[in-house]
Amino acid sequence: MSLFALSPLAARLTGSDLLATLRTFSAFTRAAARQQAEQRSELLAIAFGTMVDVFARISIWRSVYHGRQHVAGVTEAEMITYALIGATLLSHWDGALIVREIGKAILSGQIGATLMRPVSFPGALFAEQLGPRLLQFGFVCLPVITILSAVYGIAPPASLGHGLLFLVYIVVSTTLLFLIAIFFGLLSFWVLEAHSLEWFMRGLTALLSGGLVPLWFFPPVLGTVAHALPFAWITYHPMACYLGQNDLLESATLLVGGCGWVAALAIVNHLLWRSASRHVTAHGG
Amino acid sequence: MSLIIQADSVSKIFQQRKRLPGLSGTLRGLLKPETVPVRAVEEISFAIRAGEAVGYLGPNGAGKSTMIKMLTGILAPSTGKVHVLGRQPVEERVANAREIGVVFGQRSQLWWDLPVSDSFDLARHIYRIDPARFAENRAEMVEMLALGSFLDRPVRQLSLGQRMRADIAMALLHGPKILFLDEPTIGLDVVAKDVVRKFLARINRQRGTTIILTTHDLQDIEEICPRLIMVDDGRLLFDGPLRSLRRSFGARRRLRLDFYTDPGPIWIGGARPVGSSGTQREFEVDEDGRSLIDLISALPPGTPLRDASLHEPGIEEVIRTHYQRRRA
Ligand SMILES: Nc1ncnc2c1ncn2[C@@H]1O[C@H](COP(=O)(O)OP(=O)(O)OP(=O)(O)O)[C@@H](O)[C@H]1O
Numbered sequence: 001m002s003l004f005a006l007s008p009l010a011a012r013l014t015g016s017d018l019l020a021t022l023r024t025f026s027a028f029t030r031a032a033a034r035q036q037a038e039q040r041s042e043l044l045a046i047a048f049g050t051m052v053d054v055f056a057r058i059s060i061w062r063s064v065y066h067g068r069q070h071v072a073g074v075t076e077a078e079m080i081t082y083a084l085i086g087a088t089l090l091s092h093w094d095g096a097l098i099v100r101e102i103g104k105a106i107l108s109g110q111i112g113a114t115l116m117r118p119v120s121f122p123g124a125l126f127a128e129q130l131g132p133r134l135l136q137f138g139f140v141c142l143p144v145i146t147i148l149s150a151v152y153g154i155a156p157p158a159s160l161g162h163g164l165l166f167l168v169y170i171v172v173s174t175t176l177l178f179l180i181a182i183f184f185g186l187l188s189f190w191v192l193e194a195h196s197l198e199w200f201m202r203g204l205t206a207l208l209s210g211g212l213v214p215l216w217f218f219p220p221v222l223g224t225v226a227h228a229l230p231f232a233w234i235t236y237h238p239m240a241c242y243l244g245q246n247d248l249l250e251s252a253t254l255l256v257g258g259c260g261w262v263a264a265l266a267i268v269n270h271l272l273w274r275s276a277s278r279h280v281t282a283h284g285g
Numbered sequence: 286m287s288l289i290i291q292a293d294s295v296s297k298i299f300q301q302r303k304r305l306p307g308l309s310g311t312l313r314g315l316l317k318p319e320t321v322p323v324r325a326v327e328e329i330s331f332a333i334r335a336g337e338a339v340g341y342l343g344p345n346g347a348g349k350s351t352m353i354k355m356l357t358g359i360l361a362p363s364t365g366k367v368h369v370l371g372r373q374p375v376e377e378r379v380a381n382a383r384e385i386g387v388v389f390g391q392r393s394q395l396w397w398d399l400p401v402s403d404s405f406d407l408a409r410h411i412y413r414i415d416p417a418r419f420a421e422n423r424a425e426m427v428e429m430l431a432l433g434s435f436l437d438r439p440v441r442q443l444s445l446g447q448r449m450r451a452d453i454a455m456a457l458l459h460g461p462k463i464l465f466l467d468e469p470t471i472g473l474d475v476v477a478k479d480v481v482r483k484f485l486a487r488i489n490r491q492r493g494t495t496i497i498l499t500t501h502d503l504q505d506i507e508e509i510c511p512r513l514i515m516v517d518d519g520r521l522l523f524d525g526p527l528r529s530l531r532r533s534f535g536a537r538r539r540l541r542l543d544f545y546t547d548p549g550p551i552w553i554g555g556a557r558p559v560g561s562s563g564t565q566r567e568f569e570v571d572e573d574g575r576s577l578i579d580l581i582s583a584l585p586p587g588t589p590l591r592d593a594s595l596h597e598p599g600i601e602e603v604i605r606t607h608y609q610r611r612r613a
Pocket residue numbers: 281282283284285299300301323324325343344345346347348349350351352
């Protein structure tokens with residue numbers, strides 16, 4: 001199908017087809033964003049929750065450093081930046097909610113509403129999640145970063161090159177988080193307990209993405225494994241790039257690695273979805 | 286006229302998780318879930334030509350929604366094949382979805398918190414409708430279904446009747462060849478039902494859109510669908526014009542005779558006595574084409590007949606009798 005389908009069959013597409021697909025995608029995204037914008041109080045609650053969350057993280061790191069210059073070769077200012085940007089731009093989105101959404105859609109039969117439209121199911125889900133996500137970037141993440149960095153300060157990117165790469169890393173991070181969520185979500189076609197899948201994913205992501213604790217604090221073996229798993233590209237690798245932990249070439253190489261994970265997961269999800277749609281059991285109605 | 290929908294010995298068997306009683310049962314269910322097969326659709330075959338309007342009727346749990354889901358590509362048949370516009374819906378779901386419209390009465394396709402018109406705009410992108418054609422189609426729908434007064438209102442504020450009309454309009458914006466409706470009149474009041482029925486009949490006749498609708502309400506079928514498919518317990522019971530249902534179910538007419546005085550036992554050839562009280566006698570009459578006059582003339586001469594009537598059972602009654610007989 002297409003980019004929209006996140007499938008490897010893009011070769012079959014013509015240019016105008018791709019354009020139409022992108023237009024559908026963005027229409028979905030905009031509708032979802034408008035829907036989120038309707039819920040102003042929810043948006044406000046999310047902003048408040050994020051504020052508290054980031055504040056708590058920064059406080060913890062400040063007490064860990066408590067007068068020390070470096071911990072594991074990282075300065076306090078860098079660690080605060082890690083917490084501030086990591087918890088807003090990178091791991092702010094609770095991707096596991098997608099797993100819950102898919103599970104609910106299957107059980108309630110609402111999945112039928114998506115399936116009877118001429119769009120790819122994973123593609124539509126992505127577009128719908130992206131809407132609120134973009135809105136929250138603007139109305140939650142940026143304000144929180146602005147306010148808290150005014151209080152605690154924020155380190156600039158290690159270099160202009162690192163900064164530009166970081167922007168691409170954000171895209172890869174968002175895409176990977178989504179693909180991982182879809183992966184677990186699709187498993188709920190076989191495992192009817194979407195709840196356990198949701199918590200499983202949430203746990204794995206919190207630990208392995210470096211969202212809570214950067215991987216450089218991990219014990220060696222676990223650290224090495226975690227570096228290679230796709231979760232690391234959600235928070236850890238982007239932040240490592242931002243802070244200049246690696247030189248430009250290494251950061252770029254790692255970025256290509258992240259894109260490799262995107263491609264691999266897209267293919268796996270496509271195959272999973274193909275087999276799932278064959279024994280979709282839409283309940284109810 | 287070509288066949289655009291075909292079902293060939295289609296069956297759908299669901300595996301329903303069995304819940305075992307007690308704590309040990311719960312544990313066993315967790316470790317090794319037992320399932321029972323539910324035969325929702327069994328060996329159903331039919332074919333529908335372009336431009337037809339077909340009513341799919343059956344009691345609760347008969348397998349109507351399941352069949353609609355298989356035709357719209359949401360569910361794959363367990364065995365047998367369905368073809369819609371020459372495609373297998375599940376295999377080519379997206380291509381199929383582009384050419385059909387679907388309305389599930391119990392579930393809205395509209396975006397809950399957004400105005401109706403936003404959902405329509407989204408449909409324009411999803412179905413890649415040419416803007417000029419979209420504008421024309423949308424105006425026509427708004428006019429015919431009287432949507433004008435609530436186009437700007439969020440869907441969650443609409444009444445059920447308004448929502449259903451908006452849902453039907455949305456399913457038709459891309460000019461589908463086939464419109465599937467699963468209980469489109471459920472929960473509507475008499476007036477709203479009438480609007481929906483008249484509209485669907487008009488769309489079918491004017492645009493030539495093929496319509497398949499499931500319902501519990503026979504009047505939906507009488508007003509929209511010349512053809513009836515009846516299912517019960519997953520199986521096909523009847524497929525044909527509504528008016529031949531009576532004969533097909535072997536529904537008998539009732540002959541009622543009123544006498545001035547008790548006539549004693551009375552026999553009429555081809556009529557079975559089913560009741561008597563005082564000076565009244567009732568018979569079930571075979572469908573052999575005899576008229577009331579024919580039947581009366583068969584009475585022995587000199588019987589003190591006062592009045593006679595021959596009663597044709599209503600379709601509703603035929604179906605009810607049929608279900609009751611089945612349940613007994
Ligand atoms: N996902 C499912 N898993 C297990 N059994 C199911 C599932 N969906 C439907 N069934 C069963 O299949 C049978 C047919 O269901 P279906 O929804 O097609 O009936 P229906 O004719 O639409 O009924 P109604 O008039 O109540 O809407 C029922 O016995 C139902 O319990």
